Amino acid sequence: MLKRSHMCGELRPEHVGQTVTLAGWVNTYRDQGKGLIFIDLRDREGLTQVVFNLREIDESAVTEARSLRREDVVAVGGLVRTRIGGANPKLRTGEIELLAQQLEVLNKADTPPILPDEHEAQKIAEEKRLQYRYIDLRRPKMQQILRTRYEVTRVARQFFANKGFIEIETPFLIKTTPEGARDFIVPSRLYPGKWYALPQSPQIFKQILMASGFDRYLQIVRCFRDEDPRADRQAEFSQIDLEMSFVDRDDVIKMMTSFTQHLWKEILGVDIGDIPVMPYHDAMNRYGIDRPDLRFDLEIEDVSALAAKTDFRVFQEALAKTNGVVKAMRVPGGATQLTRKMTDGYSEFVKTFRAGGAPTVKLTENGFETGVAKFVAPIADELTQRLNLEVGDIVFFTADTWSIAAKAMGELRNKIARDLDLIDESAWKFVWIVDTPMFEYDEDAQRWVAMHHPFTSPMPDQVDMLETDPGACISTGYDIVCNGSEIAGGSIRIHQPPMQQKVFRLLGISDEEAEQKFGFLLRALRYGAPPMGGIAFGLDRLVMLLVGTNNIRDVIAFPKTQSGQDLMTEAPGPADEAQLRELHVKVDVRNSKPEH
RNA sequence: GGGGCGGUAGCUCAAUUGGAUAGAGUCCCGGACUGUCGAUCCGGUGGUUGCGGGUUCGAGUCCCGUCCGCCUCGCCA
Numbered sequence: 150m151l152k153r154s155h156m157c158g159e160l161r162p163e164h165v166g167q168t169v170t171l172a173g174w175v176n177t178y179r180d181q182g183k184g185l186i187f188i189d190l191r192d193r194e195g196l197t198q199v200v201f202n203l204r205e206i207d208e209s210a211v212t213e214a215r216s217l218r219r220e221d222v223v224a225v226g227g228l229v230r231t232r233i234g235g236a237n238p239k240l241r242t243g244e245i246e247l248l249a250q251q252l253e254v255l256n257k258a259d260t261p262p263i264l265p266d267e268h269e270a271q272k273i274a275e276e277k278r279l280q281y282r283y284i285d286l287r288r289p290k291m292q293q294i295l296r297t298r299y300e301v302t303r304v305a306r307q308f309f310a311n312k313g314f315i316e317i318e319t320p321f322l323i324k325t326t327p328e329g330a331r332d333f334i335v336p337s338r339l340y341p342g343k344w345y346a347l348p349q350s351p352q353i354f355k356q357i358l359m360a361s362g363f364d365r366y367l368q369i370v371r372c373f374r375d376e377d378p379r380a381d382r383q384a385e386f387s388q389i390d391l392e393m394s395f396v397d398r399d400d401v402i403k404m405m406t407s408f409t410q411h412l413w414k415e416i417l418g419v420d421i422g423d424i425p426v427m428p429y430h431d432a433m434n435r436y437g438i439d440r441p442d443l444r445f446d447l448e449i450e451d452v453s454a455l456a457a458k459t460d461f462r463v464f465q466e467a468l469a470k471t472n473g474v475v476k477a478m479r480v481p482g483g484a485t486q487l488t489r490k491m492t493d494g495y496s497e498f499v500k501t502f503r504a505g506g507a508p509t510v511k512l513t514e515n516g517f518e519t520g521v522a523k524f525v526a527p528i529a530d531e532l533t534q535r536l537n538l539e540v541g542d543i544v545f546f547t548a549d550t551w552s553i554a555a556k557a558m559g560e561l562r563n564k565i566a567r568d569l570d571l572i573d574e575s576a577w578k579f580v581w582i583v584d585t586p587m588f589e590y591d592e593d594a595q596r597w598v599a600m601h602h603p604f605t606s607p608m609p610d611q612v613d614m615l616e617t618d619p620g621a622c623i624s625t626g627y628d629i630v631c632n633g634s635e636i637a638g639g640s641i642r643i644h645q646p647p648m649q650q651k652v653f654r655l656l657g658i659s660d661e662e663a664e665q666k667f668g669f670l671l672r673a674l675r676y677g678a679p680p681m682g683g684i685a686f687g688l689d690r691l692v693m694l695l696v697g698t699n700n701i702r703d704v705i706a707f708p709k710t711q712s713g714q715d716l717m718t719e720a721p722g723p724a725d726e727a728q729l730r731e732l733h734v735k736v737d738v739r740n741s742k743p744e745h
Numbered sequence: 746g747g748g749g750c751g752g753u754a755g756c757u758c759a760a761u762u763g764g765a766u767a768g769a770g771u772c773c774c775g776g777a778c779u780g781u782c783g784a785u786c787c788g789g790u791g792g793u794u795g796c797g798g799g800u801u802c803g804a805g806u807c808c809c810g811u812c813c814g815c816c817u818c819g820c821c822a
Contacts, residue, residue, distance in 0.1 A: 177782075177783075177784090179780095179781050179782060179784050179785095180778085180781095180784090181778065181779055181780065181781060181784080182777075182778040182779055183777095183778085183779085184778095184779050185778090185779040185780070185781080186779095186781095187780080187781050187782065187784085189782070196782095198781085198782070200780080200781090202779075202780095203779080204779080218773085219772090232780085233780060234780035234781060234782080235780080235781095237781095237782055239782080240782085243782090260755070260772070260773060261755085261756095261772090262755050262756065262772095263755085263756065264756080264772085266783075268783070269756080269757085269771095269783090272756085272757055272758090273756070273757075274751095274752085274756090274757085274814075274815090275814070275815070276752090276813075276814045276815085277756075279814090326822095327822095328822050329821085329822035330820080330821050330822070331820085331821085349821095349822080350822095352822090374821060375821095376820055376821040377746095377819085377820065377821080378821095379816085379817080379821085380815085380816070380817090382821070501748080501817075501818055502818080503818090598822070599822050600822080601822065602822045603822070604822095605822090656822095710813085710814065710815085711814075711815070711816085712813080712814085714813090716813095716814090
């Protein structure tokens, strides 16, 4: 076999005159006739033009070169020379070419169903790209994304190593735990009828490592949650998981701010500056969402008090509800930019978030017009003043319970920003969201559920509230949000058994159940656990932001589809009877089809 | 589990109101061409219209079911 001497992105005019050997994939072939063939040879570093010339080598080699097709794997030896036909500015190697002297076909490829071209990839159905992932991953863009992903983990390991963090692996085969997402479970061969679960995160183990005295822990780790995927969500995903001992909230925020700044500097060369801190309720009230996109200015106002003065039944009915509110959002210039069809569309849009609709008014030179203008007439001046309205503005309202109205308005805010192109795509807007409530009440289950997770500590001055007013109790939780995307979340943990017990009870987990499910954690706390706190960065989302994609499958080498299949390997697949017998598992596929 | 969009040649798409032998580009095959670079030009092969049923003289098109992909609500401590 011809031995490779250089990579295909490497050769420059200074190599002219050298005899080299390249190896790679045939990216394109251009046959100029019996005596002259061009091949663009590709490897992960780039493209190099190879020329086969009948005048320079024997005819059989040219004939063989002529049979090359896309994605054949070849090695070519020859002489580097300046291009005769002029340089190609599109290629980094565009000033030179390799005059072939030897050709070895290492693997003749079948005609590829898809091609790893950037201009093709835009058009090719993602289904095909996933099915032939090995071809799609040859694309320079995909290579660059996965390299960036590696760079992120490399920078993280280096940064935290310098800060005294130790990387420790935690098990994948663990015990199923209550709360949280649905677990993936794995049958136990040695214990009939018993099951392992795959971790939703290494949360409990990293806390125990703190109890074990490791002080600072890091792990870049896969997590598993058996929930429906989304554009930015996969059933298996990766975290940069961190935990620190003897720290409070500000210590963690400081450390992780520093890391985030360092990461953006290292990967993009961008100085993101300080990361502001915003209380959860501010985020919800002003932006309607706990991960506000601060790249644009639209803000939401609570106008309940004004709305109460109107006769509009929608407002009155909402305000009559427990926690009923009326929210308003001014869209500057929206009166002219948004058509009736669009505003009707927005009304339908908010219905998907269980709001009733999004009534509007436009402010014209003649005062409020269209929509609910006649209802807001009595509060016209106050509303104008409150929202700083100007002629040409449009105002959207939502009226419902606080949580529904806020969410509907928050989603509408993001949608209008996209539609009106208000988002500064070059901006990096980070914010810490803090002071999140410990619990929210689940109406369906009729009980409190943890907003973060059951191991989150309340703020020190809030401990008494656990008993008096759990719904108002503020946690130590903190999330980093970047451009409307949550990239990390964590908290100070409970490190004293009595408080952990108290929180379990509040969550409706009995002492017996707590002992059975979390006994090992409670004992670990009992035998001496330090105050501790940590965070986990969503690696996939970090990479998505850094490479500028909104598709999580782009940043995972072998991702799954929305129905949890791997189109390349066709997982999941059946297991044979013997395997199942060994695992003491019997399959009971209920046929949900109607009988007829 | 719900809603929306889609599935036609290897790939990307078209096909009028239900109407003739389902077309085009590209890929592939053959030919021409010694400076191309998303090469070009000429010719050709290539189809279970996702799958199963139904309506009809006739279905890519209409109806029912089903599978798959994407987006989304629920869900995701």
